[in-house]
Amino acid sequence: MKYTNRKQAVLLLKDGTIFYGKSIGIEGKTFGEVAFNTGTTGYQEIFTDPSYYGQIMVTTNAHIGNYGVSVEDVESNGVKIAGLVCKNFSFNYSRTSASESLFDYFEKQNLIVISDVDTRALVSYIRDNGAMNAVICTDGTPIEELKTLLADVPDMNGLELASVVSTKEPYFFGDENAKYKISALDLGIKTNILRNLAKRDCYIKVFPFNATYADLKSFSPDGYFLSNGPGDPEPLTSAQQVARDILNENQPLFGICLGHQVIALANGISTYKMFNGHRGINHPVKNLITGKGEITSQNHGFAVSKEDLDKNNDFELTHVHLNDGTVAGMKMKSKNCFSVQYHPEASPGPHDSSYLFDQFIENIKASKN
Known part of the structure; x- marks a missing residue:
């Protein structure tokens, strides 16, 4: 079997720490911010989630690839993570609905993967030292050269990435005869x-990240939605202006994850x-x-300032993360607007948070009366 004699590979962190493992057979190197996900299932949704763009993903689940890949489980047009670090990579899979192996899927998109890593030790290290830039190398490049290359990788703080993953042209989704129209x-x-x-x-009509309020309004929607996405929300000044324009006309507005942060920044609440x-x-x-x-699905490296939110009399804290008390949801008192930091569409509860979409529809109905 061609995967038996796999080459040694390395994960080099920005602070100089090195973790060793094996290449799954795709040679090269890749750079990004190393982060870990604690989910035991749903790896394909994670790998194709645009919010993970620019990140090297460490999976805490011991087995990755064991149920293959299904076309029904993708969240975008392809893999969005910068690279993968895992303990055990399974080249074989067993699921009747799977269309191919995870290796074949990765090979088509040239994703660099390192397996056989002590992921418990790695996650513990990241927890203690914080998320940081890293490089996965499977092609034998010397460590000193990797350190030089890694030093030039931009920090996630201040990095605008929405423009990379956003659609280039508007497109439609759903039934054109549906009752409600969403921009x-x-x-x-x-x-x-x-x-x-x-x-x-x-x-739904989906617009590029730099679309104006006039662009979104031209669809004559019943409500507006600001999506999730990768990177720092602060550089997204055009999106913040769109949020302000929507709120100025008190149109129904719902934001998830990055969209939630954009709404906060549009109202002087820092992230x-x-x-x-x-x-x-x-x-x-x-x-x-x-x-x-x-029980929620979450994927974010930035958060809304609770201190700023508490000082803003026009906002109410609606949801709180029970592990650390961070802002998980908010709504405006004088406007038809609410947002959450987590992902209600992922349904890990399985349906604990799906009511948020219903709430958006109810807000739209109320605005029509």
């Missing part, structure tokens, strides 16, 4: 968000880069309005 600003939108809106009788971020499918969130808990 969505694509900052790195996941396909399952569009599915959830379409399932609720919505016809900050987290030490490690939240990435996984088991994050506990409390809805402060209902008192109920939700």
Whole structure:
């Protein structure tokens, strides 16, 4: 079998720490911010989520690839992670709905992967030292050369990445005869968000990240949506202006993840880069309005300042992350606007948070009365 004699590979962190492993057979090197995800399933959704663009993903689950790849599980037009670090990479798979192996899928997109890594030690190190830039190398490049190359990789703080993953041209999703029309600003939108809106009788027009409010308004929508996406929200000044323009006319507005952060910045509420971020499918969130808990899927390295949010009399904290008290959701008191930091479309609960899409539809209905 061609995978038996695999070459040694390295993961080099920016602080000089090295973890050794083996190449799965795709040679090269790749750079990005190293981060870990604690999910035990859903690896394909993670790998194709545009919010992960620019990140080297460490999976804490011991086995990756064992259930192959299915066309129904993709969240975008291809792999978005910069590279993968895992413990055990399975070249064989067993799932009737799978169309191919994960290796074949990665090979087509030339994704650099290192396996046989002590991921427990690596995750523990990242938890203690924070997310940082790293390089995976499977082609034998000397360590000193890798250090030089890694030093030139830009930090995620201040990095605008939405423009890389956003659509270049507007497109439509759903039934054109649906009851509601939604204009969505694509900052790195996941396909399952569009599915959830379409399932609720919505016809969506998806616009590029730099579209103006006039562009979005030209669709004559019943509501507006700001999507998830990668990178720092602060450089997204055009998206922040779109949010302000929507709010100035008090149109229904819903934001998820990066869109949530953009809404905050549009109202003078700051954001900050987290030490490690939240990435996984088991994050506990409390809805402060209902008192109920939700098991949520999260993927973000930036967060909204709770201190700034508390000072803004026009905003109400609606959801809080129970692990660290960070802002997980908010709404405006004088405007038809709310947002969450997590991903209700991912449904790990499995449906703890799906009500948020229903809430958006109810807000649209209320605006029509």
